[in-house]
Amino acid sequence: MTKIDKLEKAAKAQAEAEFLELIEIDSPSWGEQAIAKVLLRKLKELGMETQQDETGNIYGYLPGNASLPPILLSAHMDTVEPSKGKKATIEPDGTIRSAGAAVLGADCVAGLVEILQGIRLVQASGLPHRPVEIIFSVAEETYCEGLEKFDFSKVKSKDSYVLDLTGKIGTAARRAPTLVSFCATIKGRAAHAGMEPEKGINAIAIMAGLLAKIPQGHLDTETTCNVGIIQGGMMINIVPES
Known part of the structure; x- marks a missing residue:
């Protein structure tokens, strides 16, 4: 030895x-x-x-x-x-x-x-x-x-x-992915959904329209996009304000 x-x-x-x-x-x-x-x-x-x-x-x-x-x-x-x-x-x-x-x-x-x-x-x-x-x-x-x-x-x-990589010993990574995250708040206007819904602006509806325009999954061979959490509204009989 x-x-x-x-x-x-x-x-x-x-x-x-x-x-x-x-x-x-x-x-x-x-x-x-x-x-x-x-x-x-x-x-x-x-x-x-x-x-x-x-x-x-x-x-x-x-x-x-x-x-x-x-x-x-x-x-x-x-x-x-x-x-x-x-x-x-x-x-x-x-x-x-x-x-x-x-x-x-x-x-x-x-x-x-x-x-x-x-x-x-x-x-x-x-x-x-x-x-x-x-x-x-x-x-x-x-x-x-x-x-x-x-x-x-x-x-x-x-x-x-x-020294922070899983995998077979001797393996090295020359580059690694990163994460860019963001939170968007959509502001509408609350109103009673039964009595005067026309006075409200539905923030969830606005968000739904925006989501339909945002591509999800792979954008190219190296980039993905995902919307992971959505929160909004207060009660089912109120036009959601945010």
């Missing part, structure tokens, strides 16, 4: 232990303070220069020892709900699952651990490496609200890997 093989075997066991450690820290969106404190300590133990902005995002920098451009590695600290009281159980085949009603939190604790273990493995190998930048962001699950407030002017890297 080569030195690298031995290091990888030890790193695998350490990665599992670290994963189990981190997923038991509650980290809902905008509530990542506890896990951030632990991650800052771990990054400093790796010899990284660290900063945390007012939003809570963590930035780390590790100088390189080779004449290579820097690389950015990123993962997020928050998890979806229900996130309180996360616990794990290990099945006989080694699969790790949630042991309770809360999510497991593998998204994105797996990415956090992969980055930490990757750096440890490179350092232990003694191989030359490029400078490494790290961003551990908050509030990714709420459509990257945390990263919107991050100061990217400090980033030196031109290449980046975001």
Whole structure:
């Protein structure tokens, strides 16, 4: 067994232990303070220069020892709900699952651990490496609200890997979809539907006319459109005002 093989075997066991450690820290969106404190300590133990902005995002920098451009590695600290009281159980085949009603939190604790273990493995190998930048962001699950407030002017890297993707190991995505959502309020005029309906303006009827003009489903090979929620009216005998 080569030195690298031995290091990888030890790193695998350490990665599992670290994963189990981190997923038991509650980290809902905008509530990542506890896990951030632990991650800052771990990054400093790796010899990284660290900063945390007012939003809570963590930035780390590790100088390189080779004449290579820097690389950015990123993962997020928050998890979806229900996130309180996360616990794990290990099945006989080694699969790790949630042991309770809360999510497991593998998204994105797996990415956090992969980055930490990757750096440890490179350092232990003694191989030359490029400078490494790290961003551990908050509030990714709420459509990257945390990263919107991050100061990217400090980033030196031109290449980046975001460790937040499901699928076969070794797979990478070069681009990903985004979501643009909106809410439209149609204002009409209320009136008694039995006595004087002509004095009203039916907001639901207006909306129905608009919906008939909005294409649904695939607009092209990459774009879809959907109207998912409609709310309106107060009572069945009142012309709906909104």
